[in-house]
Each structure stands twice: as structure tokens, then as C-alpha cells.
Amino acid sequence: MSRKTLTQYLVEQQRNNNAIEAEVRLLVEVVSRACKAISHAVSKGALGGVLGSLESENVQGEVQKKLDVMSNEILLEANEWGGHLAGMASEEMETIHHIPNRYPKGEYLLLFDPLDGSSNIDVNVSIGTIFSVLKAPADISGREVTEEDFLQPGSQQVVAGYAVYGPQTMLVLTIGNGVMGFTLDRELGSWVVTHENMRVPEDTKEFSINMSNMRHWAPPMRQYIEDCLAGTTGPMGKDYNMRWIASMVADVHRIMTRGGIFMYPWDSRDPKKPGKLRLMYEANPMSFIIEQAGGMATDSVNRIMDIQPTELHQRVGVVLGSKNEVARVKDYCAGSK
Ligand SMILES: O=P(O)(O)OC[C@H]1O[C@](O)(COP(=O)(O)O)[C@@H](O)[C@@H]1O
Numbered sequence: 013m014s015r016k017t018l019t020q021y022l023v024e025q026q027r028n029n030n031a032i033e034a035e036v037r038l039l040v041e042v043v044s045r046a047c048k049a050i051s052h053a054v055s056k057g058a059l060g061g062v063l064g065s066l067e068s069e070n071v072q073g074e075v076q077k078k079l080d081v082m083s084n085e086i087l088l089e090a091n092e093w094g095g096h097l098a099g100m101a102s103e104e105m106e107t108i109h110h111i112p113n114r115y116p117k118g119e120y121l122l123l124f125d126p127l128d129g130s131s132n133i134d135v136n137v138s139i140g141t142i143f144s145v146l147k148a149p150a151d152i153s154g155r156e157v158t159e160e161d162f163l164q165p166g167s168q169q170v171v172a173g174y175a176v177y178g179p180q181t182m183l184v185l186t187i188g189n190g191v192m193g194f195t196l197d198r199e200l201g202s203w204v205v206t207h208e209n210m211r212v213p214e215d216t217k218e219f220s221i222n223m224s225n226m227r228h229w230a231p232p233m234r235q236y237i238e239d240c241l242a243g244t245t246g247p248m249g250k251d252y253n254m255r256w257i258a259s260m261v262a263d264v265h266r267i268m269t270r271g272g273i274f275m276y277p278w279d280s281r282d283p284k285k286p287g288k289l290r291l292m293y294e295a296n297p298m299s300f301i302i303e304q305a306g307g308m309a310t311d312s313v314n315r316i317m318d319i320q321p322t323e324l325h326q327r328v329g330v331v332l333g334s335k336n337e338v339a340r341v342k343d344y345c346a347g348s349k
Pocket residue numbers: 103125127128129130131222258259260261276
């Protein structure tokens with residue numbers, strides 16, 4: 013039995029289910045093609061000269077890896093030509109990217125973290141790409157797109173997805189009616205449906221957090237982890253396992269597959285920042301995917317997708333994954349434990 017490809021799935025969603033517009037379908041096709049090209053570059057490693065850092069820093073003051081910049085360029089170039097977009101924004105660019113005037117302006121906005129998990133590139137551990145699609149305001153055809161147009165809460169997302177470049181290359185996608193997983197068939201050159209209707213188990217015994225920051229966390233977060241570590245002898249009454257890959261894409265993908273809770277909370281190293289991860293390129297798309305799979309995503313207390321962004325590169329605390337465990341952390345952080 014031959015399996016469905018991404019293209020067949022998207023056509024079906026457009027024609028039979030009316031779940032997406034033609035423009036969105038084409039946009040997802042273009043982004044997924046760009047992810048294939050990134051996957052190809054990633055897999056060449058040292059042979060393709062893609063490892064290592066550049067001299068440059070991005071807007072967040074982080075040293076850019078060669079692959080951060082290459083992946084950004086691949087996504088920009090692919091979507092300028094065929095993306096049906098009004099504009100793009102990326103973790104790696106200070107401000108928004110206008111679509112050159114010579115092309116008809118589309119109605120959508122694309123945001124991405126071109127290469128997530130940069131610290132894992134040179135050590136051959138899973139990395140990925142995260143993306144989010146928003147609808148531009150209705151008057152966009154008559155004017156230039158602005159940064160303001162992108163500042164929409166995550167609940168407005170039309171599509172979110174990630175590609176994970178691991179032992180297998182996978183694309184995980186939501187268009188707002190559940191979550192589908194596709195595996196890249198390198199012989200065919202196609203994304204093939206392999207994980208239908210992905211669901212996050214409601215309960216878990218596995219947490220994911222960078223434990224080296226423990227002394228910097230707020231007391232309720234420390235307490236929650238201490239209670240997890242106490243296992244069967246503590247208030248949770250169960251033993252927990254821990255995983256931290258340090259690529260959000262890979263950690264979230266594990267949670268999408270077998271459940272778990274992922275946390276990058278506020279910490280006192282840089283107290284003015286609400287968190288390390290970026291709302292528009294990381295937290296919102298992952299929250300949309302997790303919620304569509306039956307999970308929950310908060311900044312520790314509030315729903316991430318309800319946050320009204322005030323800046324393009326805004327940061328946020330992130331607690332997401334198995335619903336009942338995320339709710340438990342919320343109880344700790346809201347002061348009820
Ligand atoms: O190195 P730390 O502090 O554990 O942080 C790891 C986190 O940082 C990130 O790598 C940030 O993403 P970028 O690589 O896109 O900057 C997340 O993917 C990951 O969860």
C-alpha cells in the first residue's frame with residue numbers, strides 16, 4: 013500500500029475538507045521544500061563545510077553558526093519566489109523581511125527559527141527548523157507590511173510546524189485540525205505521512221529542563237523539580253525520568269511521541285527577561301502544535317497563545333507538554349502548592 017505524501021494530504025485538506033486556502037497550501041509546500049534543502053545541508057556536515065561559527069552575532073547577541081545563516085537564507089530565498097507572503101520575520105534577522113515589490117503580495121506572514129538547537133550542530137545531535145504562519149491584516153495589499161502586523165497572539169496562527177533533522181528527518185505540522193507527522197523519504201524526495209493524528213499522552217513521568225540552572229529558578233519551579241526528584245518518596249508518589257537534548261525541536265518531538273513536560277522557565281541570570289526562548293519563533297508554533305495534539309502550553313501560569321506580543325523578538329518562559337503535568341506546574345507557580 014502506498015502512503016500519502018504531504019502534497020496529497022494538503023490537496024485533500026484544501027479540496028475535500030476546506031481546511032486551508034490554496035495560498036496556504038502552496039506556502040506550506042514551499043516551506044517544506046526549504047526544510048528538505050536544509051536537511052540536505054545538515055546531513056553533509058564537515059563534508060559540506062557547514063559546521064562551525066561565523067564572526068557575526070544575531071540580534072539577540074548570540075554568535076551565529078554557519079548553518080543558522082545558511083538555513084535563514086534558504087528559507088528567505090524559497091519564500092520570496094513562491095511563498096505567497098506579505099512578509100517574513102526570523103530569529104536571525106533584526107527586523108522584518110519585505111517581499112520584493114515585483115511579485116504579487118500575498119496575504120500571509122511567515123515567522124521562523126531557521127535552525128533550532130544551534131549548540132548541537134557541531135556535535136551531530138538532532139536540530140531543527142520551527143515555523144509559524146499568520147494572516148496579515150486585511151488592508152495589506154495597499155501598503156507596506158510593518159513589524160506591528162506580526163505582533164499577533166499565537167491563537168491567530170493559521171499553520172505551525174517544525175522539521176527535525178535527526179536519525180530520521182521529519183516534518184510535524186498543524187493547520188488547526190490536529191497534528192500530522194511526515195518522514196522524509198530521501199529516495200522519493202517526498203515527505204510521506206507516517207504519524208497520523210499525533211496525540212500527547214495526558215500524564216507523564218518524564219521531565220525536560222536544563223538542571224544546571226536550578227539555583228537560578230524561582231522557588232516554585234525549584235520546589236516542583238525537587239518534588240519530582242523525590243520520586244515515590246515525595247508528594248508526586250512516582251519516579252520521574254529526565255531528558256534534556258538542548259534542541260527544543262528534539263525535546264518537543266519526544267514529547268509529541270511519548271509524552272513529557274518541557275520547561276525553560278524564567279531565571280535570575282537575566283531577571284528582566286521573561287525567559288530564554290522566543291515567543292514568536294519558538295513558543296507560539298510549538299504551543300499550537302502541542303495544543304492541537306491535546307497537550308497544554310503555558311509560560312508557567314498563563315496560556316502562551318493568549319500573550320499579546322509587544323516586540324518581534326520577545327522572550328517568554330515556557331512550560332509545555334502532557335496536560336496534567338503542565339497543569340501541576342501551573343498549580344505550583346500560581347502559589348496553590
Ligand atoms: O543551552 P541551554 O541553555 O540548555 O538552552 C537550550 C535551548 O536553547 C535553544 O537551543 C535555543 O534555540 P536556538 O538554537 O534557535 O537559539 C533551544 O532549542 C533549547 O531548548
